[in-house]
Amino acid sequence: MTELSFRLKDLENKDKHIDCVLAADMISDALSDLDADVDHSSLHLTAELSKHNVTVLCNGTLTGKLSVPCQRCLGPARVDVDQRIHTVFVPPSSSLSSSDGEDSGQEQDDDVDDVDYAHHDGETIDLLPIVREYIILAVPITVYCNEDCRGLCPLCGADRNQGDCSCQPVGKLSPLSALRDVKL
Numbered sequence: 001m002t003e004l005s006f007r008l009k010d011l012e013n014k015d016k017h018i019d020c021v022l023a024a025d026m027i028s029d030a031l032s033d034l035d036a037d038v039d040h041s042s043l044h045l046t047a048e049l050s051k052h053n054v055t056v057l058c059n060g061t062l063t064g065k066l067s068v069p070c071q072r073c074l075g076p077a078r079v080d081v082d083q084r085i086h087t088v089f090v091p092p093s094s095s096l097s098s099s100d101g102e103d104s105g106q107e108q109d110d111d112v113d114d115v116d117y118a119h120h121d122g123e124t125i126d127l128l129p130i131v132r133e134y135i136i137l138a139v140p141i142t143v144y145c146n147e148d149c150r151g152l153c154p155l156c157g158a159d160r161n162q163g164d165c166s167c168q169p170v171g172k173l174s175p176l177s178a179l180r181d182v183k184l
C-alpha cells in the first residue's frame, strides 16, 4: 500500500476525496530521464474516487510546476502543469478498451480529454502508475527556459544568453553569399 492506493471496500458507500502534495521522490522517479530539479518542482493532486458497481472512476487534476533543464542552454526551465485526470479503473478480468495493450497507453493519451482506462486488482486502486504517467505527459517534447533562449555556442560552449562569445558564426560563408556581395 502506498499513500496513493485505496481499498475498494472503503469506496463502497462514499466517494473518496484526495487532496495531496506529491512526494518529491515520486516526481524524481517519474522524471528520472529528464534530470528534473525536484527542489524547484511541486505537484498537487486533487481527485475524487467514486465506485460504480465494479468500476471506479477517478476524476481530478494534477497541478503545479516542474523544473527541468532547458534543451538549448541547460539552465532551469519551468513547466506549468495543469493536467486533467479522468481514468476509469476496471476489474482485472476486463479488457482495457481504450488501448490494445498497456504498453501503448502513453501514445493513446495524446487525445486530450479522453478517458483513460486502468485496472484495479479487485481489492485496491493504485493511483501511482497513472499519476506517474501524467507527470511524464506534463512535460512537453521541447522545453526552453525562454522562447528566445539563444542556447550554448556550439564551438566554445558559452551560454549565449549571457552575452556573445568571440566565436565566428558558422555556415554564413557560402559561394552564394559571395555572389550576392559581387552584385551589390
Ligand SMILES: [Zn+2]
Residues within 6 Å of the ligand: 070, 071, 072, 073, 074, 075, 144, 145, 146, 149, 150, 151
Ligand atoms: Zn535556455
Ligand SMILES: [Zn+2]
Residues within 6 Å of the ligand: 153, 154, 155, 156, 157, 158, 165, 166, 167
Ligand atoms: Zn563561442
